[in-house]
Structure formats: C-alpha cells, structure tokens
Amino acid sequence: EAFHRLRRSDLRRSQAGRNARIEEELEKACKALLDELASWLCRPLTLLGANASAPGDRLKAGADAFVECCRKALPLIAAHFRAYLTDADIAFSLFAPLQARLIATWTRQVDGCAGVMTEAELVQLLERIFQDVATSPLTRAMEAVSSIRR
Numbered sequence: 001e002a003f004h005r006l007r008r009s010d011l012r013r014s015q016a017g018r019n020a021r022i023e024e025e026l027e028k029a030c031k032a033l034l035d036e037l038a039s040w041l042c043r044p045l046t047l048l049g050a051n052a053s054a055p056g057d058r059l060k061a062g063a064d065a066f067v068e069c070c071r072k073a074l075p076l077i078a079a080h081f082r083a084y085l086t087d088a089d090i091a092f093s094l095f096a097p098l099q100a101r102l103i104a105t106w107t108r109q110v111d112g113c114a115g116v117m118t119e120a121e122l123v124q125l126l127e128r129i130f131q132d133v134a135t136s137p138l139t140r141a142m143e144a145v146s147s148i149r150r
Contacts, residue, residue, distance in 0.1 A: 038101035
C-alpha cells in the first residue's frame with residue numbers, strides 16, 4: 001500500500017536514480033572489459049616495453065606477434081560485440097575505444113621503427129577487421145561466437 005501512496009514525481013525520481021546507477025555500472029564494466037582485452041592483445045608489445053633496449057630483430061618479432069594476435073583474436077572479439085550487441089553501431093561504440101588503446105600502445109612501443117607496419121597501416125588493418133564483422137550477417141557473428149570451445 002505504501003507503494004501506491006508514492007507520488008508520480010517521486011516514482012520518476014526513483015527510477016531515474018536507479019537508471020543512472022545501472023548506467024554507471026555498465027560503463028565501469030565496459031571499461032574494465034576493454035582494458036582487459038587491450039592488455040591481453042598487447043602482451044607482445046608490453047613485453048618489449050619491459051626491455052627498452054630490445055634490438056631491432058626482437059622489436060620486429062614482438063611487433064609481428066602483436067599484429068598476428070590482432071589478426072587472429074580481433075575477429076572473434078568483434079564477433080562477440082556484434083553477436084551480443086546486435087546493432088553494429090552499438091558494437092562499434094565498444095570496438096572504437098579498444099582500437100584506440102591498441103593504436104596508442106603500438107605508437108608508444110614500435111611506430112617508426114624500421115621493418116614494421118606504420119600506425120596508418122595498423123589503423124587500416126583494425127578497421128578492416130571490424131568492418132568485415134560489422135557488415136557480415138548477424139547470424140555469421142553468432143555462429144563464430146557459438147563455435148568457440150568453452
């Protein structure tokens with residue numbers, strides 16, 4: 001009966017507060033997810049950063065390992081974003097900050113070094129990977145996600 005006594009304005013205010021808390025929690029969870037994914041994908045570059053005096057061959061090997069990791073893992077990550085967030089624009093809103101983190105790490109660690117792709121080439125690669133997933137039918141992304149052994 002106390003619920004019925006609440007005025008509409010009180011009810012709206014209560015709902016607005018609840019919605020704001022839910023939004024804050026979702027934002028924190030998304031940030032944590034993106035941080036974990038970027039950390040995992042950037043492991044080859046992070047290991048290079050731990051040894052700032054890495055010779056050119058090791059630097060190239062670490063950069064190549066990072067690019068290969070992106071080529072293999074990002075399609076699955078993008079497929080997860082696309083499968084769970086069925087709107088491609090919303091999925092892109094998660095992929096864009098992940099892409100920014102990857103590019104920033106690349107720029108800090110290896111951009112401009114001889115024998116590795118440029119930042120612009122990396123941007124093109126990452127965008128192409130996501131666009132391939134984003135423009136494919138949703139069922140294809142869902143099949144990719146469901147085919148992963150857990």
